[in-house]
Amino acid sequence: MIRSALLAIDVGGTTVKSAIVDESGRVLARHSVPTGRGEAAQAAVRDAATHLAARARHLGLSLVGAGVVSPGIIDREQGVVHYASNLDWADVSLRAVVGSVVDVPVAVGHDAQAAGEAEWSLGAARGSRDFIHFSVGTGIAASIVVAGTRISGSAGGAGELGHTPVHPGGEKCPCGQRGCLEVYASGGGVARRYFTLSGRTATAREVVQLLDRDPAARQVWDDAVAAWVTSLATCALVLEPELVVLGGGLAQAGEALLGPVRDGLARALTWRSPPALRVSTLGTDAATLGAALMAARVARVATASSPVDH
Ligand SMILES: [Zn+2]
Structure with a gap:
């Protein structure tokens, strides 16, 4: 057959x-x-x-x-x-x-919407009705589910959390704005900022491996973590998701990313419980x-x- x-x-x-x-x-x-x-x-x-x-x-x-x-x-x-x-x-x-x-x-x-849907049906967000899934690669895009429905926006463009500002007047983003989340916190952003600071070429994954012995890597990574904390604190207060799933290449860093972001988020949200934070189970x-x-x-x-x- x-x-x-x-x-x-x-x-x-x-x-x-x-x-x-x-x-x-x-x-x-x-x-x-x-x-x-x-x-x-x-x-x-x-x-x-x-x-x-x-x-x-x-x-x-x-x-x-x-x-x-x-x-x-x-x-x-x-x-x-x-x-x-x-x-x-x-x-x-x-x-x-x-x-x-x-x-x-x-x-x-x-x-990014497709990745979020797959994690919802088959992966880390299975069974959740309120979550945000971030696809973190060259840039950052998100898929947002509220009360069991994916938010698409008035013209289908909801979820561009990578271009929400985390540093007013900060570094320039290719989108034309300044200080966007993905400038600091995407795989592409981490690699670019490490090169600017150190003059050396490294992928985001290589930057993670250098954390213990390279101050430039440590600086860039701490900035990325801080940018994630700022963005996720806003998301938590606006939408109160029960879960945030990080997917894409940078999320493969696992606890090197999740650990400090979880700690930072717990400190940032003084009067609200932070959402659970998980790495995508479907990966790339x-x-x-x-x-x-x-x-x-x-x-x-x-x-x-x-x-x-x-
Ligand atoms: Zn931008």
Whole structure:
């Protein structure tokens, strides 16, 4: 019997990660290619879909839906990325790009929202009705769930907590503002500030390994922790989430990040209990699995609305 499966694609700033996933969220095959920019990034998405469609045939699987997620300003209805600065994309129809390869319904969404949804259904936020999930990588974006409903905002743009100011008049952010959370507290921000301070190149992960012996690493990390504490204190007071989940590359630092942030938050909130703080359980798979969940939904809708044979 031919088993049905879903195609899931996560278009990141550096890598297009894709997978074939079954209905229970199990990954059956994976593929990764460098993203590139502009047209090349679209070609990378097409290549990922082509590769995994062939792989699905080889495994005797029938693809029934596809989900593709990216950063930027997304029109989910139309399946279009209106703008994504890291990818050099303006008005790119991801639905058309993937639909040119596989003849299945294609759902398009935002990577951070997809990651939050996956952690909610399958990971660290399972069963929670009030939580914030942060995707922490090159930048920071969040998915906010209040009373069991994800907040999307008046125009779908809620959750840009990476660009909330933590230092008025602080360092400049590529978004044009100053003092944004992600300038200090993202993986990209930590690496950039370490280079500025020390003249040496290191990834955020390497900065963590240098904490005990490199004052510049210690300074940059303490600044990142302080920025997280300021931001999470505000979140806790505005929304009173029961849980905050940190996902993405920087969250892999684990207790090196969570420990001092937890302590700082307990000190900052003098009269309110801080939310529980957890690292994502799906790790860097979260957005891909979120894309698979979207694919499953669009496949179900297509099945329900297709004409019945008599
Ligand atoms: Zn910003």
